[in-house]
Amino acid sequence: MAGQIKGIFKEKFSPFLRAKLEEARKSEGETSEIVRVIEGQYLKNPREEMIEETTERRRHYEADMPITHNGRQLRGVERLYRRVVLVEPTTACAAHCRWCLRGQYPVMSLSEEELRWIAQYCGGKEVRDDIREVLITGGDPLMAPDRLNFLIDALQIEAPNVKIVRIGSRVPIHDPERVEANLLHALRPRNGLRLEIGTHINHSAELFEEVRKAYRKLQDNGLRIYNQSVLLKGINDTEKELVTLFDELRYIGIETHYLFHCIPMRGMAHHRTSVKKGLNLIRNLTSSGDISGRCKPMFTAMTDLGKITLYDGIIIERQNDNILLNSGYKFDDRLKWNPLWKMPESASVTEDGYMNVWYRDSAND
Amino acid sequence: MYLRQQNAVYAEELAAFLGRRLIGENVLIYEPRSISAIQNNALLFIDNVWCKNFNYGRLDGFEDILVLTNEDIRKKAECAFIITDQPRLDFVNILHRFFVKQSAAAIHSSADIDPLAVLGKNIIVGPNAYIGPEVSIGDNTTIEANVVISGKVSIGKNCVIKANSTIGSEGFSFIFDRQKLQHFPQIGGIVIGENVWIGSNSTVERAALDDTIIENDVKIDDLVQIGHNTRIGRSSQITAGAIICGRASIGERCWIAPNACIDNGVIVGNDSVIGMGSAVLKDVPAESVSAGVPAKFLRSNVKS
Numbered sequence: 001m002a003g004q005i006k007g008i009f010k011e012k013f014s015p016f017l018r019a020k021l022e023e024a025r026k027s028e029g030e031t032s033e034i035v036r037v038i039e040g041q042y043l044k045n046p047r048e049e050m051i052e053e054t055t056e057r058r059r060h061y062e063a064d065m066p067i068t069h070n071g072r073q074l075r076g077v078e079r080l081y082r083r084v085v086l087v088e089p090t091t092a093c094a095a096h097c098r099w100c101l102r103g104q105y106p107v108m109s110l111s112e113e114e115l116r117w118i119a120q121y122c123g124g125k126e127v128r129d130d131i132r133e134v135l136i137t138g139g140d141p142l143m144a145p146d147r148l149n150f151l152i153d154a155l156q157i158e159a160p161n162v163k164i165v166r167i168g169s170r171v172p173i174h175d176p177e178r179v180e181a182n183l184l185h186a187l188r189p190r191n192g193l194r195l196e197i198g199t200h201i202n203h204s205a206e207l208f209e210e211v212r213k214a215y216r217k218l219q220d221n222g223l224r225i226y227n228q229s230v231l232l233k234g235i236n237d238t239e240k241e242l243v244t245l246f247d248e249l250r251y252i253g254i255e256t257h258y259l260f261h262c263i264p265m266r267g268m269a270h271h272r273t274s275v276k277k278g279l280n281l282i283r284n285l286t287s288s289g290d291i292s293g294r295c296k297p298m299f300t301a302m303t304d305l306g307k308i309t310l311y312d313g314i315i316i317e318r319q320n321d322n323i324l325l326n327s328g329y330k331f332d333d334r335l336k337w338n339p340l341w342k343m344p345e346s347a348s349v350t351e352d353g354y355m356n357v358w359y360r361d362s363a364n365d
Numbered sequence: 366m367y368l369r370q371q372n373a374v375y376a377e378e379l380a381a382f383l384g385r386r387l388i389g390e391n392v393l394i395y396e397p398r399s400i401s402a403i404q405n406n407a408l409l410f411i412d413n414v415w416c417k418n419f420n421y422g423r424l425d426g427f428e429d430i431l432v433l434t435n436e437d438i439r440k441k442a443e444c445a446f447i448i449t450d451q452p453r454l455d456f457v458n459i460l461h462r463f464f465v466k467q468s469a470a471a472i473h474s475s476a477d478i479d480p481l482a483v484l485g486k487n488i489i490v491g492p493n494a495y496i497g498p499e500v501s502i503g504d505n506t507t508i509e510a511n512v513v514i515s516g517k518v519s520i521g522k523n524c525v526i527k528a529n530s531t532i533g534s535e536g537f538s539f540i541f542d543r544q545k546l547q548h549f550p551q552i553g554g555i556v557i558g559e560n561v562w563i564g565s566n567s568t569v570e571r572a573a574l575d576d577t578i579i580e581n582d583v584k585i586d587d588l589v590q591i592g593h594n595t596r597i598g599r600s601s602q603i604t605a606g607a608i609i610c611g612r613a614s615i616g617e618r619c620w621i622a623p624n625a626c627i628d629n630g631v632i633v634g635n636d637s638v639i640g641m642g643s644a645v646l647k648d649v650p651a652e653s654v655s656a657g658v659p660a661k662f663l664r665s666n667v668k669s
């Protein structure tokens with residue numbers, strides 16, 4: 001999840017993806033599946049520049065909450081949920097996915113000193129009874145293995161309350177050669193700390209042999225890998241493609257986690273399907289008998305309040321293209337772990353203390 | 366001997382490191398490259414003293430590169446650059462900081478360092494030292510002669526491990542199985558923070574299952590035994606002959622005087638002092654002075 005330089009979210013392929021694209025253009029033709037999947041994900045589309053709705057957001061959720069520790073305001077750290085802290089050591093990525101959640105953010109990276117402050121915050125007496133998990137994302141933390149190693153070491157020393165470190169990465173897909181000894185060392189098994197990789201694979205055509213090998217190396221290093229996909233119009237929005245994807249992931253030992261509805265952010269309208277289409281796909285997928293229950297994803301929307309999985313009865317009202325979702329988040333709980341949190345305008349509190357939130361659907365099937 | 370270190374660093378970080386100004390885009394840099402093998406995401410240097418007639422046309426088509434140069438090249442090229450009076454030296458300094466690791470070859474020829482061990486930069490390893498495969502050592506750390514480091518051990522930056530010490534030996538833990546003593550295999554590790562000093566002939570045992578932890582700025586004298594699964598809080602000082610038994614926890618800024626013995630699992634609070642030759646059998650409150658056999662509370666140690 002990379003960011004902007006001078007207001008521009010640049011087009012960026014890794015040399016690996018560029019080579020695969022060129023090879024596929026020659027051997028399989030311009031209209032082949034591989035070309036469609038790679039171009040659809042990384043080629044800059046002029047529609048990104050169009051503002052299609054005045055309500056489109058520039059951030060993917062309202063986590064703009066200042067976090068301070070020892071009188072210092074910390075950069076690159078967010079806390080949306082009680083038990084998890086999210087850290088972004090760098091915004092650097094090997095390639096730029098065009099629907100990037102953080103494509104609208106400016107680029108930045110954290111110094112070792114800042115990473116240590118964050119580790120100290122995670123182990124600080126105000127939060128250490130709550131925080132059990134740190135999600136290291138970005139950018140792609142695997143782009144700078146030394147920085148990642150420093151952060152995990154610092155968490156081990158400063159925050160023994162942290163039991164799980166999750167690392168979000170597309171490096172094995174973008175640039176599999178980067179999965180080498182030094183990176184594996186940063187991700188070595190550590191006592192008292194469970195390390196997991198949350199990866200992002202959208203289509204089985206992305207699983208080139210080099211990519212599979214890179215994931216295998218991580219697994220052989222003791223890492224559990226799970227996958228979060230995004231439902232992308234024209235890339236993976238058919239039952240057949242999703243069945244193949246989730247089957248293939250299961251064969252290589254990657255767990256299916258979320259299938260996200262593509263969020264209503266500026267420049268993404270052409271990637272979005274309707275929520276209904278996603279729900280229908282999931283219904284067909286899970287009732288067809290084509291995939292095992294072991295690899296059914298949770299179809300989830302990223303709302304202003306955070307993730308809401310679209311189980312039965314979650315959508316409680318519709319007004320044109322907006323749907324009202326019933327979240328499992330309580331207003332009072334949210335304030336408990338971050339008193340500075342402000343409820344977004346799209347949300348309201350129900351009688352039982354839970355929050356509802358309006359979410360922008362798309363009619364673009 | 367240096368090895369290439371994979372990294373991804375923004376041009377602004379490099380400019381800040383050099384204390385100089387970036388002109389152009391804040392591009393992302395993966396590696397240093399020579400001007401004869403330019404690629405995107407590369408750092409280059411062009412010194413107009415060494416390289417008088419460089420053809421700037423060669424930079425065309427590379428948007429994401431950063432050039433260290435001693436002149437303003439805005440009219441000659443479109444890429445990002447940093448003006449410096451010492452492009453070559455700045456390039457070398459950036460290499461040291463961001464893109465290389467020192468390999469074991471700069472170390473004493475008789476030291477036995479497993480190829481899987483990971484060493485930071487500027488590390489000194491004395492004669493006959495042994496460093497095992499699961500060990501990582503931070504920058505600027507010194508490992509003196511005959512030191513043995515084995516098992517899963519992580520040592521931070523700027524540490525000193527003096528001669529003949531053993532870090533990561535099997536912890537001492539046996540259980541009776543009827544008449545026979547059965548060893549409890551010690552398969553945990555050791556995490557040592559930064560600026561830690563460990564004296565000669567000292568031993569640090571690895572944990573049974575978790576980690577033995579020595580926090581930042583801890584100073585340990587010669588002939589000290591640190592048992593398995595102990596935790597030594599930051600800036601504490603453990604003086605000669607002290608014995609810290611398994612699972613004990615020493616707080617921060619403590620002073621453990623010579624020959625004191627801290628029993629298994631005992632917790633010593635922050636800012637405490639344990640007197641010479643004491644046998645500490647019970648937990649010790651924070652900010653206190655205790656001594657004797659068995660150790661007793663003598664007075665408060667609250668500093669005004």
